[in-house]
């Protein structure tokens with residue numbers, strides 16, 4: 001399946017970006033030339049998946065498509081209980097509605113934004129326990145997504161009896177699609193279990209994580225992705241999954257666990273929020289396509305092709321000297337915007353500014369994973385400037401060619417070459433109280449001011 005791309009002029013893009021309140025989430029897809037906003041639901045399905053759509057069973061309850069999907073999930077992850085949901089955040093909503101109480105503390109390695117949203121909106125606290133190595137973008141270590149055992153110990157020790165579970169995110173999306181090692185998964189789970197705390201794996205990119213374990217961790221080179229997957233999940237108590245990423249479908253998600261109490265509790269929330277427990281907001285045909293997608297994306301060749309394309313883009317950026325979170329992650333390149341636009345003060349959101357500049361340059365829509373997304377502290381309402389400020393170039397699965405990677409790199413180089421002229425960033429004019437990055441209005445501070453005139 002192919003789609004046409006639409007080119008545009010700089011003048012058109014200036015007008016469109018203005019109409020979008022300088023927030024690329026508010027652009028129309030026709031206004032975008034190459035769309036790197038996300039790899040979520042934007043992949044192309046295979047011939048096998050399309051053929052599975054035709055076999056979808058749309059029965060309200062007990063559809064064959066559900067049992068087909070459930071069978072694949074049970075086989076890959078070895079969990080007894082499986083609940084489909086319409087996407088990852090819905091899985092979080094259903095499970096967390098049962099597990100999270102006001103005042104709880106939920107440690108995790110850089111909680112994803114919706115995960116954090118579902119914790120904080122229930123007046124609980126998401127505490128980041130990612131290794132400090134992740135904060136230094138230029139440091140080349142193989143497993144930058146790891147949990148800091150020291151930080152996790154402190155949180156568990158200080159909050160005994162108040163931690164309903166820990167969230168282990170693989171790959172660690174927020175710090176750059178960086179993997180977690182098998183050794184770290186094992187140690188993290190052992191530590192949590194010592195404190196009687198169960199572990200939920202936030203599994204959106206589990207297959208990419210398994211690929212990195214195979215290619216980077218001693219002792220796994222000869223194991224298959226499916227064997228590594230089974231081992232990863234053998235340590236945890238349950239999973240939430242956004243199937244829009246490593247499930248290779250446009251929409252879908254699920255919860256799986258061996259914990260019968262969680263299963264019974266989650267079902268209570270699945271039915272009113274998502275639908276009956278054998279469809280959970282998904283069509284039968286989509287459950288079938290997801291079953292095929294999970295099977296395909298746990299094959300080494302598929303993952304290698306994808307991750308090599310991301311590495312190809314990284315190599316181009318190396319040629320141009322553009323700094324990004326090293327080494328290249330699984331699904332995206334995360335450009336270190338603070339280093340590129342080092343004259344833009346952090347209060348003016350360098351990564352958000354770079355997102356606007358790249359769109360104006362070439363119609364490429366990237367995504368800010370930085371101070372805008374970090375949002376405000378729910379109590380003090382201060383901006384959270386403590387983390388990384390990154391521009392994410394996210395690569396959809398099986399969609400673009402290496403030629404597109406060349407265009408992306410060249411466009412970014414053009415912005416990089418005139419980075420010294422960019423001294424002012426954006427100013428937030430309006431923001432929502434939660435997850436502001438999706439809808440915020442944040443115009444570029446006027447050209448006149450930007451040139452210091």
Ligand SMILES: *Cc1c(COP(=O)(O)O)cnc(C)c1O
Pocket residue numbers: 040087088089090112114115169173202203204205241242243244245252253
């Ligand atoms: C995408 C994602 C989610 C949320 O899933 P949706 O399908 O977008 O609702 C949760 N966690 C991680 C790590 C993700 O990447």
